[in-house]
Amino acid sequence: MLQLHYVAMTFPNGVRAVLPISLSVPKGQFLVLLGPSGAGKSTLLRCLNGLLKPTQGDVTVEGLGSIFSNARTLRKHRIRTGMIFQQHHLIGRLTALQNVMVGRLGAHSTLRSLFALPLADRLLALQSLERVGLLERALDRADELSGGQQQRIGIARAMAQKPQFVLADEPVASLDPATGERVLADLHRICREDGITAIVSLHQIDLARQFADRVIGLANGRIVYEGSALQLSQTILDQIYLAAPSRMAAA
Numbered sequence: 630m631l632q633l634h635y636v637a638m639t640f641p642n643g644v645r646a647v648l649p650i651s652l653s654v655p656k657g658q659f660l661v662l663l664g665p666s667g668a669g670k671s672t673l674l675r676c677l678n679g680l681l682k683p684t685q686g687d688v689t690v691e692g693l694g695s696i697f698s699n700a701r702t703l704r705k706h707r708i709r710t711g712m713i714f715q716q717h718h719l720i721g722r723l724t725a726l727q728n729v730m731v732g733r734l735g736a737h738s739t740l741r742s743l744f745a746l747p748l749a750d751r752l753l754a755l756q757s758l759e760r761v762g763l764l765e766r767a768l769d770r771a772d773e774l775s776g777g778q779q780q781r782i783g784i785a786r787a788m789a790q791k792p793q794f795v796l797a798d799e800p801v802a803s804l805d806p807a808t809g810e811r812v813l814a815d816l817h818r819i820c821r822e823d824g825i826t827a828i829v830s831l832h833q834i835d836l837a838r839q840f841a842d843r844v845i846g847l848a849n850g851r852i853v854y855e856g857s858a859l860q861l862s863q864t865i866l867d868q869i870y871l872a873a874p875s876r877m878a879a880a
């Protein structure tokens with residue numbers, strides 16, 4: 630269980646990116662964040678893995694408490710949280726396997742990471758590649774792979790962390806619709822198989838309908854819809870996407 634308790638984020642320039650949000654995400658849920666550009670989706674995801682500390686409220690995880698309680702707890706949470714980005718953040722000159730092994734570095738001390746990782750880590754990385762159908766491309770350079778394949782490497786890298794949580798920020802936004810659907814289907818299948826809690830921001834409503842257990846609609850940093858993907862009517866989509874922007878904190 631991941632819980633947000635009145636989480637809010639105001640940037641130093643006065644932009645209120647997220648207004649107080651409370652939410653419980655049960656284990657294994659595939660939650661999709663929908664919302665127009667600037668709604669606060671990325672900011673919220675960055676608060677959930679502790680890349681940003683909310684200016685108000687707290688994020689707690691079952692068995693760990695507040696992820697911000699101290700540096701050690703935050704590190705533990707980060708190790709258990711796989712991040713997937715739109716631009717996958719791979720190192721182009723490294724092989725697919727080496728990129729996936731980056732996902733194992735967090736599990737070791739800085740000193741240990743300077744040496745070759747144990748065989749068990751390499752096996753886990755290979756298994757992760759197999760799960761996204763790219764085992765045979767393990768030794769190819771990442772920059773020689775297609776966009777869809779690169780995003781699958783990004784998924785494999787997150788899975789090599791053996792995460793409890795996956796946070797994905799528009800993971801298929803730069804892919805064509807058919808490839809995007811296949812990549813998201815892979816992510817969804819693996820999260821289901823491993824009982825991973827996933828929070829995924831998307832711009833594609835049809836993909837939200839297809840894969841989400843639950844949808845949160847964000848507009849201007851607030852939750853304007855919370856419910857099942859099946860109930861996403863045009864009226865609700867208008868509420869999410871046509872809200873007038875109002876982002877500056879009162880002086």
Ligand SMILES: Nc1ncnc2c1ncn2[C@@H]1O[C@H](COP(=O)(O)OP(=O)(O)OP(=O)(O)O)[C@@H](O)[C@H]1O
Nearest residue numbers: 640642644646665666667668669670671672673876
């Ligand atoms: N570092 C920052 N400093 C100041 N303002 C920021 C910062 N990061 C984001 N913002 C602002 O916070 C608001 C929310 O941005 P955010 O990136 O979270 O939206 P988003 O829903 O993820 O948008 P997109 O779909 O375009 O990625 C926007 O008004 C944005 O300009």
